[in-house]
Amino acid sequence: MRELSNSQCACSFDVAKEYALYHHTTGEGEIYQTSLMSALIAGIYEGTTSIAQLLEHGDFGLGTFDQLDGELIAFDKDVYQLKSDGSANPADKEQKTPFAVMTFFKADIELPLTSTMSRSEVHALIDNMVPSDNVFCAVRIDGVFDFVRTRTVPKQTRPYRPMIDVVEAQPTFKFNQRHGVVAGFRSPQYTTGINVPGYHEHFITDDRQGGGHIQDYRVSSGFLQIGKVSRLVIDTPSSADFLNADLAPENIRAAIEKAEK
Template identity: 80%
Template sequence: MREFYNPQCDCSLDIAKEFAEYHHVTNDGEIFQTSLMSALIAGVYEGSTTVEQLLEHGDFGLGTFNQLDGELIAFDKHVFQLKSDGSANPANMTQRTPFAVMTFFKADIELPLTSRMSREAVHQLIDDMIPSDNVFCALRIDGVFDFVRTRTVPKQNRPYRPMLEVVKEQPTFRFTQKQGVIAGFRSPKYTTGINVPGYHEHFITDDRQGGGHIQDYRISSGFLQIGKVSRLVIDTPASTEFLNANLAPEDIRTAIEKAEK
């Protein structure tokens, strides 16, 4: 099923119903995830999964690199490293990640965005069309942005500090009047600690010169694609750091919210 949103009619409810039926009948789409968000919060910043191995499990996704050395964004089978100086570079296939989420992206709903919209408005539009918070969605937006505000955590060295201490020092960047790509996921609330509940999005400019983890944006025009996901596969590390980490602290939801701002 591929639905095209008509901005001249209020058909989001019909799309939502068809999406729900399609999701129920096909049970298709898979997310591959390496490690857990709670491990990243706890300071487990090194993993053994390479970029090359990630691409065996998907052509679209996001994450970070070992030592928190920049943000990872992947689409169209290309993987980029978004550095803490605001720059972007193609990732090396041998680079490793402590946390990443990948899928083979297939658009089930496509929506032209023909007027200016805030990030909150875009999210509300998606929420109106997806029938339940209990399903995963992959989302991609290609567009012209009035602005995109991003942040990127700088590379860390041992002994590693908890992520909530690290993010206090993260630089932020503002890209204005830029064409670019957003790659992201909407994950259910029940994945708190496993993944990032709600929206998690990364951005890269069309000239592939800059980007980062999205804090906010306003789009003037663009094209939104939403892909359904029915399965989650998690590859948990076997490192000493992971095995010894507290992966279920009482305040994990608050910690993730602070880390993702």
């Protein structure tokens, strides 16, 4: 197990060890995914799956929108579009996505966060409660955040540039002293190229007016929920762009790490 910093309260560490000892490692849920992360990296930004179709497969998740027009966050059956101006709006059911990950959220582990924690400390806590990296986890935090730093990629037009070029000009935002929701996934390292290995998280404010793809945060108090998932279903596009793309380039891991910063 990973060590937590001295700033993390001992009670949370003890709880993490208890969960690791007494809870089953794998969950029973299912993740539905449309397209591949490597397809986004290759510049395949046109959506093939509607928001209505996504909601048939889950009530919680994240992704992006047609032509990479902002970030997607979903929870409690609601889907929001987080735009490149930092705003947030309810998504229309007819909107489409080129990449999204959804699940019907069911918390196997619930834990109050009673002391200030950095993002890396929260991740270390989760890693201690779900000690196997080979398990998918859906992660939700409802809390008060000292700050959340986000970014949102703006809408693109053809000819599409690779994502690592697009993110170089992405706008970033900082939300200070805000209540909000973090929705995300921890995916196994073996999913590199299929998904984002490690943690992928999006944020929305409590008034549902702003948010984005998370780069960093510090939570002062909140409630952490973790749902372990054992099944992954992938729906791949049939477009010419997808069929002709190189979806397994040698530098795929480095490209994903750069795109997800």
